[in-house]
Amino acid sequence: MLIKFLSGLYPNIPFKLVYMLQASEYNRISFLEWFKRCKNFQSLNQRKQFKYTLKTKILLATTYFLYIFWLLLIFFNTWNFYQIQKYPLALIIPYLVAGIFLTPIFLTYSLVIISWLGYQLIQKPQEKKITQQAKLKLSHHPATKIAILGSYGKTTFKEILQTSLAGSKKTRSTHGNQNTPLGISHFVNSLTGDEEVLIFEFGEYYPGDIKQLAEIVRPNIAVITGINEAHLAKFKNLEATVNTIFEIQSFVDPENLYINGDSPLAKQHSPQNSTLYTQQGISNKLVIQNPTSNLEGTNAQIIFNNNSFTLKSKLLGIHQIAPLSCAFFIALKLNCQPHKVLDDLLVMSVPKHRMEPKKLNSGATLIDDSYNGNPTGAQAAIEFLGNLTETKKTYVTPGLVELGKQTQTIHEEIGKKLAKNVDRVVLIESPAIQYIEKGLNDSHFTGSILHFPSMIEFLKHLENLTIANEVILIQNDWPESYL
């Protein structure tokens, strides 16, 4: 505790706090949780580039002002108490010490209040105006609008669909974190009006999110990529997650609602006449045969309309077959040529940090899955590792975030699955790894377990720890706000 408060006295503390607020994506609850958890503000590794926007400049200036103001106030009062009021030292010194040590708390809560006020008074009205404009623009836009939503796999599905369609139609899709009303509105603002297909990734964090996005976009087609415990800390329970995601069904005809049938929760709640896609095929309309996956990529035979097609992709993992086939099917429904779609999927690059393979100097293969932070993805990645024929398999993870009350259960299951599929586990320090270790021990794991304080520390030693013909899979890298 002493180190925490001493580290909060440095002159750089206003910057550190504003940086973390930005890194928390201005989620004030996440920011406060980080503040409570943090043991040393000076040991914060700035992994992201700090963006100097108008908002952050105002916040920085205000926080620095408050920092100086607070310290001056403490010192002025101390002098006043001592020189004029003549209070005894036994009262003054504790006041001075308390005042100084309370500096980070004062700054943090002030920042939260300022951020909230700024959002309510300035940002929210502006956002409303921008989203209304986007809604109006989209209502007149002739393009086919496709929404991608779910607890996991959205970004990969979006990339696959973009690739499938872009060769035949003028297609645009949202980027990176453009999955909120404001993000989507900025995307809509950039459209030229002659696009033929628009693909939107919908992010859901709280009940009502999907409804709000669907009201802006009014999609013609929607794809639910799966439902699981990801973001459970925000939804509180799975029922809320399911209900939020299925808010989409009010906006799309059932036959244009594609649902991942390999996700039990999604399948269970799918409306009648909706289109289920699985690793076996799509609702009797498309059949998948002989799926295989290794370090070179993923392949399968597709039987559609009595024709046989060979699907080949550089994406890794048998679980990719279902989204690849579904995207192929949607593209054909939108009158794209099948061989063009397959050719484009063949050359599609693996999305960054999503089962992205890289070769190391030692001859080992590193699979970077650091953007995958959900239980289903973790299980799929472990299974993929387990099926490889390479000599040694290593799995690296700090565990998963935002699983709420399911944290222990899910991580223990991951541990148990790892015990059967890998030779070595590297655990990056976090509150969750103890459960993974329990799962490993309960399953009598015979391989080795290594511990590292951070992912950066592990990566420094990676070449020393690996052999040729080894596969190392890095799963999830915790955002700083969770450390």
Next chain:
Amino acid sequence: MKNVLVIFGGRSAEHDVSIITGISIISALSSLNEYSVHPLYIAKNGGWYSSEKLKQMETYQNQSEIESILKNEKTWSLDFKNGLTLTQSGLFKKHLEISVAFPAMHGTNGEDGSLMGLLRFANIPFVGCDLEASSIAMDKVLTKQVTAQYGLKSTPYTHFTDIDWSQNQQTILEQINKLKYPLFVKPVHLGSSIGITKVIEPNKLTQALEVALHFDNKIIVEEAVPNLIEVTCLVLGNPPALTTSLVEAPKWHADFLNFEDKYIHKGGSITKGSSETTIIPAPIDDELTKQVQELTKRTFTSIGGNGLIRCDFLINSETREIYLNEINTLPGTLYIHNWKKSGISSSELIDRLIKLALEQHENNKKYTYTFNSSVLQTAQGGSKKLSQI
């Protein structure tokens, strides 16, 4: 936590290669939580230095930085009281008790057994071969003579010293001319292919001998192997529990695998070990591979090896005869690139070597080195007391 002292550099022709080996050992040790790593760099001027900066390769690549360290840092010395302690000079001396030493000094005054003798004196565990094995391996003639007793073949050879050459040149040349050309002329004690010449015609012989004599006082001249496949194999362990590596075939561009190929060309077959400079596994059949691996183990045992050695063999691909060419008790970078392909990571290799050193040190404790005797009672000599005259 054990304090491991990595000793590298030194006053030898292989000083720079030693830095590469030392840094790779330090890097691998840093990945292991059970050791505290301390570098001991012996500069070309003979000074001993130890600092955190000396753990980074960038320091040695920057001439001004290394000169600054040599100029400004205080030197260190060794204290042999109660084991080995590293002491830094100065008003406030720093002391560091060493648990295990890791020699990484190639060539003369290091790999040849000199350093091992010093470490024996300190009576602490040290990694790798002991004094006897190191000095045998360092001498190409001794290597052939010792290993021959264990059935290991060498190509026909002759040898002489600089004194022999100055007194009996004609006799030496006659001995050499009994061998079949082409011949290899080599300094006996040097490594990394320094001072070696391949002599194809007799009229080039004398020049080759003079070059070699420039580097060493003892020279060996041996026949080349026709239909040559050159291979390398390593062995790890303390006898009898030995593990061999994959057999490797270095690629070379000159008449033989020279310094340039080993360390410079495309990063070096030893320092980089990439597929452009070496082939792992070597392109020989399984039977030959097994033979090479067995011969490597036999060589290791014959010289009394510990820890790790590398053996270079010359194979006549037509007759399938395998000749031992050289032994190296401290291969550059410990041939980490081969061990990785053999299934052992660099940190695992280093960890095993340290544990082997500890095991060997424990083992040596069972031997008696001193005992009481009455020999002093009857000894004569020294100055006598007046009463004794």
